Amino acid sequence: MPADLTFNSVVFLLGFLPLALLLYWLVPARAKNAVLLLLSLVFYAWAGLRWLPLVLVLIAVHYAAGLLLAKPDTGKAARRAVWLAAIVLTVAALAYFKYNAFLAGLIKAVAGGAWGALRAGDVLPLGISYYAFKLISYITDVYTGKAEAERSPVIFAVYVLFFPQLIVGPIIPYRAMRAALHDPARRGSPALAEAGAEMFVFGLAKKVILADGAGALWQGIIGSGGVGLANVSTPLAWLGILAYSFQLYFDFSGFSEMSNGLARLLGFECAANFNYPYISASITEFWRRWHISLSGWFRDYIYIPLGGNRRGLARQILNMAVVWALTGIWHGSSWNFLCWGLYYFVLLTVEKMFLLPYLKKGRVWPHIYTLFFVVLGWGLFTCNAPGAPLGLLLGKLFLPQGGVSALYYLRSFGVTLALCAVFSTPLPYTLWRRLDTRKVPRLCLFAALTVLCFAFVVGATSSTALYAAF
């Protein structure tokens, strides 16, 4: 079975990464972008050449479209046509490869007719959800004048294919990377690289120790050979969905930190994708802290262009519905993701209409309220996975019943879940920063954590990021 080059694999850590850094650091500044492009192409083609033509065509189209938009003699109507054409092509590619089964089902349901499924295959082109959004942000920023068009095809390809962000984002807009992309000589510093090394190892630890550890509990329930959701007691069902919530957060934020750490090692400073979402005191706050690059993208390229909150309350609510339906199906082409998105639309609308002032006054209950709905949301989120149908899960959660007890799972996973809870807060990071002035303990701790993470990588059959599938 071909496999993607994930950050938490031995071949990446002992093969690709050292070679890439060595090559990238040693070549002269003018060759750095070319080397970065080469590395990204190797990274992308790792699991086979199958999806490379698609992304190269899209890069070429957006590059050419950017140049056309930048030409002073392009008229207003022509600019609009170029921009729309690029967007439509990208969205069509995304729809065709990601959503055709879903759309065919939808059309079938609506029209009732026989609609031959135009399946392109069951495999999603690697990274399409991320690079398509990068491309749309680029061409829209050029169209609206927020960013200059990129004239170098190499630099533009480096932006789109930038290997740290290729599989699981974050979706960094071109305008945020432009300055560094154009200045390879002054790009980066030892301080930035050091921060990157630290961030990479912390991200790796989140993934291989916390996410995979918590995930083992949930998989032990719904996975093949597991106890089966139908057999669990209500407390175990709650423990399971809690563990899944931790798995999702540490998996995705771990990969995001590894990505940003690698970017810093290469001299790019990219914004954090997560900001302790589980400490939020409202759903509104949660979405400012969870997958920040995606919510930012939807705000900048869907919500605000639709009018945002400037056209009255009714229009604002409609805009929100559109944004959240799209956010839902961005995660996957099935009904549960759409429902999950609309679930947040309802919660956010309720908060916007009247709940927020009360939430602001509360101290403890807003956190409990937020966590409750977020964890429940993850139940909805995962209910297309085999073994976790929504009806069964809701029954287990809300109709108290006996079954396999939670006792053993608390005993076996209690420490992991407690660590997950602690690392969901800023406390460990604050403590780590206190070590800044104490060199020896800091270095010892860092070395120990690195070796430990590596042992977990070697011991595990390396699993890809959950968010690579979205």
Next chain:
Amino acid sequence: MEEKKTVYRRTASPAGRPERPGALLVLFCAMLFGFALLNLFWPKRQVSELENRRLAGAPAFSAANLSNGRWTAGLGSYMQDQVPGRDALLWLESAARAVGLQQAGEGGILLGRDGWMFTEQFAVSDTVTGQLERNLAAVEQFTAQQAVPVTFLLAPSAAVIYPEMLPAGAPMIDEGAMLDDIFAHVQAAGASVLDLRGEFTANKADYLYYKTDHHWTTQGAYLAYRQFCALRGLAPFDADAAQRVEVPGFYGTHYSATRRWNVQPDTLWYYPLPYQETVYEVTGEAQFTPKSTGPLVAEEKLAGRDKYGAFLGGNNGYTTIEGSGEGSILVVKDSYANCFVPFLTENYKKIGVVDFRGYSYGPDSLIRQEGYDEVLILYNFQTFIADTGVVNFARPSTLPAA
């Protein structure tokens, strides 16, 4: 267009703090490049004794393998398997999970007290339930149609005999109830059943199961053999008077699955007996030709990792042993019988052994052709409920009726 300045929050970002960089970056690079360099020169192995499996070798390079991703995937497995210090890193991982994270299980194996390990069995899946129904029906049908006496011996799992050694609160299935049910069905079909739970529990201090493997020990098998003799009215082989050979340092299948850091290796033993077994090449239903003849314990396997495989030389489709007793018996079995069967040489002249993994035909024609006087069905609970070969008991003969 609405302007929003605070598009991306910069909170968790540690970059740009006022501090002299250097030491940590140097450490990171030393570890990264040092280990990558070490990896190039580290000796490569073909097998991991510790994990009891073959390790991936270097992938074959070709243009086709490169373009379809097979070469890179092979490179991934190769580097993962051949990583420098793999055994030490696996030990560290296991220790960190067990001591640091207090995890009580790994890879489907429960890490019990005192070095004990058990197969995790928290639920009976629908697949297994269906398989058990078919297996039980096949045994019932076979038993009911047999003219010769049938004895049914189902060894309980170690967890049933040593429940106090399980991790606290482990929600194991109610194996006792399932055993009761199975025994009741087989008895009703006309077999004599050997339920060892009482005898085993009374003698549990005697090291009846391996701590690191899913089999019973020679002592467990011997105790079962004595029960069998009592049932059949035979005089058992006197183990106390016999010389026994002990083989220490047995790391069984549970260990290979968990690589438990604080493992307590088992000691395996056997009684050297002067009898020979003949292993056959099975060519069809009740058709076979002799393949090899040798002792009941393949001593060369005792030196390797898979020491239990020395008994009867492993699992073979059809084997016969000439003993010093009277009459003949056919044992239809899983690997639990391999250290049990040698004891029967004291009581029978001819012992036939069938393992459905290498003989997938109904046993009726074999029993008739070879004139076996009785049948012993010997399985352990876990194989019996899930093994897809057990249905062969009821497989109709394709041979013309004699």
